[in-house]
Amino acid sequence: MEKQLLRKLYLEKRKSLTPQEVDQLSTAILKQFQSLDFQSVKLLHTYYPIAGKFEFNTQILTEWLRQAHPEIMLVLSKSDLQNHTLQHIIWERETPLAMNQWGITEPTDGETVAATEIDMVLIPLLAYDLDGNRIGYGKGFYDRFLADCKPACLKVGISFFAPVDESFETNEHDIPLDLCLTPEKIWHFKK
Template identity: 35%
Template sequence: MSLDKHQLRIFYKGLRAALTEEELEKKSLQITCRVMAFLSKREELKHFHLFFPIPRHREINTYPIKAYLENRGSTIYTSRVGADTLFLETLLLKPYTKFQLDKWGIPVPEDFELVSSKSIQVVFVPLLAFDQYGNRIGFGKGYYDVFLDSLDHSVLKIGLSFFSAESGIPSELHDIPLDYCITPENIITF
């Protein structure tokens, strides 16, 4: 019996909630090591869009990936929901910027510049679950699908996941599949 998107969200939120702080950090560091291995063979990639972890969602700690990208001399972007829209705005991070949590607990850079997303070559995509075809489930707001759809189709979409792939996830026409997903154990190509 397969689960629908709502059931999968509940299931994976529960799996995340069951992880200890030590497990969260260990899995996050394993993912960081795999990201480093993946990028070590792709020196031509210089412009990265990175999400930052919302503590209450128990997301992957991406700050070590940020540090690696900075040391590599990469340009790093993140996003925020626009004040007057439901679209993600692209923010160019200043080197070694710090973050503070906004009123919703979302990490917001203290120093950034609002820019176009045209230079982005790679987007690290947050998700709750993914399948063997590159379909993913996020928190259900659709921000990333709209954002990914606005980018050039050559942009690499790389999911980061604590857990392995599902055999299948229901997908809709507006869903944008991943090109890769990096877990603590694997780098999966779709």
């Protein structure tokens, strides 16, 4: 299936969920997340959910991490909308946040870190296949970012849905997931 069609299909699938379904699915995803091994994670890159895109609310993961693993430093990105790149900023509770022109909440200021220092990345997506290839919003921000991460960095997708049965067409810039958290299970992908 064509990526553009899958983007549209999975946006519609997310929009069709009721708030109660989203809460139940989110709680189940949090339980999957809590089962991960955080022993070697010092810097964890997360994302702020985009209002209106019906994304998983990563704030519940953030709050759990801050309580259960205060030693882990959280990182949020600030977008360079002209170059389609990301700058990575340590996210403290007091870090000032603002919404950019695309509706993405991001830090306005703070201490930056290199992509090569990050140990785990939580990656927004619309759909993914059984090989760990993902479909995002189509601008390539995360592919450029993930290409700069160290090989040992764990790339974690989050989805309310199981993977698409057929493989996507990929190009040399596409970086696959290592695993994907869903309400039912954690999908692990071969390297």
